[in-house]
Amino acid sequence: MLKLAKVEQPLVLHFRGPPGDELGSDVQCRAMIMMEANYKPGQKLHVHCFTGKKDIVQAWLLKFPNSYFGVTAAVRSFWRRAGRGATGNPYKQIAPGDRRTLFSVRKF
16 A cells, blocks of 8 residues: 555554554554655655654654654553553643644654
């Protein structure tokens, strides 16, 4: 499917981990490997329904600096387990809103 996407358009990624990996850490790491093989670092990404840890956010941004992360109401249930991945200190701004909220991750 990745080969069908156009490089000049944002690519929306949606991950879910298997039972026992609710945060999808393994799935996201594998996806990063596939993305690196198919896209340049300048590719715009929207990591939809993000439920990962802070280190996963940092890894995406290191490899793909034009990454944006969307969260849903599920952020409340995984917030503590994720080490504040979607709402923690590395974020300059988080736009409050509904399940379609996007935010850009930037350091203070």
